[in-house]
Amino acid sequence: LDIEQGLRNAVTDARLSIFLQPKYDLGTERVAGYEALLRWQDPVLGTVSPAEFIPVAEQTVLGQQLDRYVIQKVMELINIHLPLRQHRSAGCLHIAINITASHFNDPQLTAFIEENLQRYRVDPRTLCLEVTEGVLMSDSDHVADNLSRLRALGIEVAIDDFGTGYSSLSYLKNLPADELKIDKSFIDDLETPAGATLIKAILDVARVFHLRVVAEGIETENQLVLLQELGCDYGQGYLLGKPAPADEVLKQFEMTD
Ligand code: G
Ligand code: G
Ligand code: MN
Ligand code: NA
Numbered sequence: 001l002d003i004e005q006g007l008r009n010a011v012t013d014a015r016l017s018i019f020l021q022p023k024y025d026l027g028t029e030r031v032a033g034y035e036a037l038l039r040w041q042d043p044v045l046g047t048v049s050p051a052e053f054i055p056v057a058e059q060t061v062l063g064q065q066l067d068r069y070v071i072q073k074v075m076e077l078i079n080i081h082l083p084l085r086q087h088r089s090a091g092c093l094h095i096a097i098n099i100t101a102s103h104f105n106d107p108q109l110t111a112f113i114e115e116n117l118q119r120y121r122v123d124p125r126t127l128c129l130e131v132t133e134g135v136l137m138s139d140s141d142h143v144a145d146n147l148s149r150l151r152a153l154g155i156e157v158a159i160d161d162f163g164t165g166y167s168s169l170s171y172l173k174n175l176p177a178d179e180l181k182i183d184k185s186f187i188d189d190l191e192t193p194a195g196a197t198l199i200k201a202i203l204d205v206a207r208v209f210h211l212r213v214v215a216e217g218i219e220t221e222n223q224l225v226l227l228q229e230l231g232c233d234y235g236q237g238y239l240l241g242k243p244a245p246a247d248e249v250l251k252q253f254e255m256t257d
Contacts, residue, residue: 003056006042016040018073019243023214023236033094036074037243044185055172058100067103068197071113075120081250084169087108096128096158104135110149128156133165172209180206184217190226203230
């Protein structure tokens with residue numbers, strides 16, 4: 001049984017689940033939103049990490065199916081668990097979804113998202129789509145069209161794994177994005193002088209281009225304090241919260257309505 005066949009079965013047998021990891025506002029130390037992370041529990045293969053199966057899926061039509069599965073599931077979760085007032089006004093909880101690079105080239109992506117926004121009565125401002133640098137640098141018309149239509153709806157776009165791709169700083173100018181997520185590898189180096197300087201430089205550049213910054217993979221108290229001192233907007237990482245099953249995470253919001 002290989003990953004591809006296993007994944008095909010998983011999609012049809014609903015053995016995939018959505019976990020959510022909190023994103024904290026480092027100024028207020030409050031949860032600003034969550035990132036949806038796919039988990040696959042297979043009876044034969046055990047727990048398979050998306051780091052293993054996303055690259056395999058991306059080679060086939062499964063990549064698109066997985067993205068659509070996550071998009072639909074997340075909207076359903078918001079519909080079920082988040083009180084409407086939580087996703088009616090800007091500045092409320094954001095839920096981020098990772099979108100595979102190839103899927104952004106799908107001319108039907110925006111229409112699919114719009115259908116689900118309507119079906120599940122989700123305010124588009126609740127959603128953020130995470131894409132890698134390569135997507136935003138693509139010269140495909142479909143990519144540009146999806147990006148501008150999605151952002152016109154009020155959906156935010158975040159650049160995931162920032163710093164690990166092309167990273168020519170000139171491309172940040174006029175970039176159709178709202179947020180930049182600094183890859184964990186840079187946060188790991190934060191306690192070295194060169195590492196701290198690099199983060200400072202990224203924060204400066206982001207400010208010039210009006211991009212909010214998220215530090216990924218914060219694992220120690222010292223990293224957190226340093227990032228707060230540098231004025232980094234948001235943070236994610238095991239220190240602040242590990243990914244947990246979406247239903248468990250979102251239960252708290254139902255209660256407060
Ligand atoms: O959650 P974890 O650290 O195991 O994720 C590993 C990788 O898989 C990360 O690069 C993450 O962005 C990616 N990933 C997790 N969930 C999804 C998803 O729902 N869709 C896509 N396209 N990638 C995901
Ligand atoms: O590529 P992307 O940034 O979407 O991947 C996020 C991945 O990083 C997820 O698989 C998530 O489980 C993982 N992750 C989140 N926080 C931490 C952390 O503090 N340490 C480590 N090692 N992984 C983390
Ligand atoms: Mn991500
Ligand atoms: Na990332």
